[in-house]
Amino acid sequence: MKLQQQRRTFLKGTLAGGAVMAAAGLGLMPSRLALAAWPEAAFHATSLDDALTKVFGSSTLEASDKVVLKAPSIAENGAVVPITVNAEQLQNVESISIFSEKNPTPFVARFNLKPGCVADVSTRVKMGESGDVIAVVKADGKLYSARTNVKVTVGGCGG
Amino acid sequence: MSEVKLRAALKDGKCEVKALMTHPMETGRRKDKDGNLVPAHYIQTVELLHNGNLMMEAEWGGAISTNPFFSIALNNVAVGDTIEVRWVDNKGEKSSGTVKVK
Numbered sequence: 001m002k003l004q005q006q007r008r009t010f011l012k013g014t015l016a017g018g019a020v021m022a023a024a025g026l027g028l029m030p031s032r033l034a035l036a037a038w039p040e041a042a043f044h045a046t047s048l049d050d051a052l053t054k055v056f057g058s059s060t061l062e063a064s065d066k067v068v069l070k071a072p073s074i075a076e077n078g079a080v081v082p083i084t085v086n087a088e089q090l091q092n093v094e095s096i097s098i099f100s101e102k103n104p105t106p107f108v109a110r111f112n113l114k115p116g117c118v119a120d121v122s123t124r125v126k127m128g129e130s131g132d133v134i135a136v137v138k139a140d141g142k143l144y145s146a147r148t149n150v151k152v153t154v155g156g157c158g159g
Numbered sequence: 160m161s162e163v164k165l166r167a168a169l170k171d172g173k174c175e176v177k178a179l180m181t182h183p184m185e186t187g188r189r190k191d192k193d194g195n196l197v198p199a200h201y202i203q204t205v206e207l208l209h210n211g212n213l214m215m216e217a218e219w220g221g222a223i224s225t226n227p228f229f230s231i232a233l234n235n236v237a238v239g240d241t242i243e244v245r246w247v248d249n250k251g252e253k254s255s256g257t258v259k260v261k
Contacts, residue, residue, distance in 0.1 A: 038203045038204060038218055039218060043218075043220040043221075079224060079225065080224045080225075081224075100222060103222055104186075104188060105220060105221075105222070107220055107222075108219075108220055108222040108223065109217060109218065109219045109220065109222070109223055110217065110218045111215055111216075111217045111229075111231070112215065112216045112217065112218075113214075113215050113231075114212075114213060114214050114215065116209070116214055116233055116234050116235055117214055117215055117231060117232070117233055117234075118173055118231065118232035118233065118234060120231065120232055121229065121230070121231050122228075122229060122230045122231075123223060123224075123227070123228060123229040123230075124223070124224040124227070124228050125222050125223060125224060126184075126186070126221075126222045126223070126224055127222075
């Protein structure tokens with residue numbers, strides 16, 4: 001009886017293990033990529049200050065001319081606003097983040113760079129209405145920022 | 160999900176990488192023509208690899224435009240190296256693209 005019990009337990013363990021392996025093989029398990037800590041609270045923050053605090057632990061930003069933020073002064077389509085952030089003048093850039101002040105949730109994106117990356121990132125973002133775009137660059141553990149106003153003539157959040 | 164369209168070209172000693180993804184990037188706030196909210200569906204994590212080494216990892220929200228684009232440059236890249244971009248969205252869907260540097 002005792003032996004049978006052990007065999008049962010052993011079988012259960014093996015079967016469960018097998019199921020996990022099968023799931024991983026089929027791509028049902030979240031990959032390392034999906035498991036990375038996506039900062040949900042920061043993306044759900046509804047004010048710029050709150051978003052900054054949730055991303056960086058502080059909403060105090062120091063403007064720096066070493067962060068070059070390029071955005072159109074007038075965007076005809078708020079659904080596609082091209083943004084470029086260049087921080088090549090700073091050493092040891094760790095991340096480049098983009099915020100849109102007037103969006104329902106202002107945190108747009110963060111690009112975490114490894115050594116070997118050139119601190120020059122471009123992307124396209126949605127803007128709900130006219131307002132400031134803020135770029136925040138973390139370099140050597142310090143925050144540097146730049147902001148510019150974008151006038152949106154057609155909003156990008158649908159509805 | 161379709162593949163990530165990728166370009167990687169050497170220019171002035173740097174490798175310029177341009178990536179274009181096909182994705183609806185629904186914020187979860189938009190309403191369809193019947194007034195129903197369209198559920199959130201957007202890419203959350205993007206990784207850029209050079210010869211298999213992670214060079215950049217991005218966290219995105221729904222405010223990245225539909226069919227997302229990004230560009231970045233890398234140092235120390237040679238002709239024939241492999242550049243890969245892969246993403247995962249909030250539903251766990253994923254895609255990737257690979258290109259050899261010209």
